[in-house]
Amino acid sequence: MIILVLNCGSSSLKYQVLDMKSENDYSLLAKGLVERIGGTMGILNHQVPDREKYSVEKPVPDHTAGISYVLEMLTDKKLGVLSSLKDIDAVGHRVAHGGEYFFRSTAIDDKAIANIEKCCELAPLHNPANLLGIRAVQSLMPEIPQVAVFDTSFHQTMPDYAYMYAIPYEYYQKYKIRRYGFHGTSHKFVAQKACDFVGMDINNSKIVTCHLGNGSSITAVKNGRSIDTSMGFTPMEGLVMGTRSGTLDAGVVTFLAEKENLTTSEINALLNKKSGLLGISQISSDMRDIESGAGSGNANAALAQEMLFYGIRKYIGSYAAAMGGLDMFVFTGGIGENSSVTREQACEGLEFLGVHFDKDINRATRGKDVLLSTSSSKVKVVAVTTNEELVIARDTMNIVKNK
Numbered sequence: 001m002i003i004l005v006l007n008c009g010s011s012s013l014k015y016q017v018l019d020m021k022s023e024n025d026y027s028l029l030a031k032g033l034v035e036r037i038g039g040t041m042g043i044l045n046h047q048v049p050d051r052e053k054y055s056v057e058k059p060v061p062d063h064t065a066g067i068s069y070v071l072e073m074l075t076d077k078k079l080g081v082l083s084s085l086k087d088i089d090a091v092g093h094r095v096a097h098g099g100e101y102f103f104r105s106t107a108i109d110d111k112a113i114a115n116i117e118k119c120c121e122l123a124p125l126h127n128p129a130n131l132l133g134i135r136a137v138q139s140l141m142p143e144i145p146q147v148a149v150f151d152t153s154f155h156q157t158m159p160d161y162a163y164m165y166a167i168p169y170e171y172y173q174k175y176k177i178r179r180y181g182f183h184g185t186s187h188k189f190v191a192q193k194a195c196d197f198v199g200m201d202i203n204n205s206k207i208v209t210c211h212l213g214n215g216s217s218i219t220a221v222k223n224g225r226s227i228d229t230s231m232g233f234t235p236m237e238g239l240v241m242g243t244r245s246g247t248l249d250a251g252v253v254t255f256l257a258e259k260e261n262l263t264t265s266e267i268n269a270l271l272n273k274k275s276g277l278l279g280i281s282q283i284s285s286d287m288r289d290i291e292s293g294a295g296s297g298n299a300n301a302a303l304a305q306e307m308l309f310y311g312i313r314k315y316i317g318s319y320a321a322a323m324g325g326l327d328m329f330v331f332t333g334g335i336g337e338n339s340s341v342t343r344e345q346a347c348e349g350l351e352f353l354g355v356h357f358d359k360d361i362n363r364a365t366r367g368k369d370v371l372l373s374t375s376s377s378k379v380k381v382v383a384v385t386t387n388e389e390l391v392i393a394r395d396t397m398n399i400v401k402n403k
């Protein structure tokens with residue numbers, strides 16, 4: 001089954017085409033990125049394994065035009081990988097927010113679209129873009145089945161005492177203000193992958209998954225279900241991130257707004273775009289720059305990375321308490337898969353939990369699945385690569401097949 005996976009942002013769209021023979025037998029046919037949609041000049045990047053990258057600039061007025069160019073490239077005689085659009089069996093979309101409507105991935109019909117629309121208020125930058133992608137496919141390929149895979153749905157198993165904020169209850173009733181959590185596709189995928197990797201039964205396990213990238217979140221996965229996660233109502237809560245502050249006292253927000261005379265959108269930009277590793281280090285939001293800055297004696301870069309390491313350690317400890325034990329924790333995402341310093345420092349002092357970390361293996365490994373704990377370690381520590389597009393393709397295949 002050939003699946004087109006789409007991840008539409010407000011001015012960009014990422015795509016992958018996967019040939020899914022089964023859940024575990026698949027191949028990537030092509031992938032790419034369309035950027036600056038709606039700007040004067042757009043950029044299209046298209047990549048087919050073992051072929052040279054193709055890149056072109058042309059105006060891309062909207063998402064329909066962007067997807068239409070992607071479809072043209074996919075069926076082009078020289079650039080393409082498909083003989084015609086009829087080869088595509090289904091389209092899977094990454095959708096940012098499913099609110100309390102979606103507990104799992106779903107076939108897209110009028111009711112699903114209406115509910116995704118209702119969640120736009122909760123993810124004003126992302127859900128409208130996801131809907132543009134869905135509508136563009138409806139107009140370009142009206143017969144094709146489409147599936148939505150949500151960043152939030154894996155976390156819908158959290159108990160109310162973990163997802164509620166202690167503000168007047170009426171705001172939950174009126175606006176649905178609560179913790180939702182994000183990166184759900186990745187947390188679910190790496191929890192299962194890590195269990196398969198070490199031979200653990202996910203249905204009888206206490207796992208902490210650490211997705212560490214530009215945006216980072218940590219999830220407590222008990223018996224395969226998310227019971228708590230560090231991101232909240234928005235992806236701003238939790239760990240120190242590239243440019244997001246992570247958790248802070250809400251009192252800081254009102255204090256700063258008054259002192260600096262800031263509007264809500266200025267506060268929003270400050271906490272989402274100017275904070276985190278960038279805000280503290282004053283050099284970069286990129287962990288590679290932070291590491292090299294800290295290595296060459298920049299005190300602010302060293303402080304920024306220490307804040308992240310400390311935050312990861314605290315979440316691992318608190319989620320072990322939340323689950324009443326810990327069998328394994330998992331690193332993934334750009335930082336989790338590649339930064340041996342982060343992995344080592346995040347594990348520092350966790351021996352009391354039964355963590356014995358193999359520093360040599362850790363330092364020698366980057367970007368692949370690896371067991372980082374020693375054979376005597378009570379708690380297993382692993383790094384595994386994530387693959388959100390594969391999850392979207394799998395869910396799409398399963399939903400379309402079962403219809």
Ligand code: ADP
Pocket residue numbers: 212213214215242285286287288289291333334335338339340
């Ligand atoms: P996103 O959240 O945008 O998907 P990624 O998961 O790709 O981001 O993660 C990006 C982060 O991973 C950046 O901070 C980058 O510096 C970090 N990263 C990538 N490779 C390395 C590396 N070799 N060492 C340290 N950090 C790395």
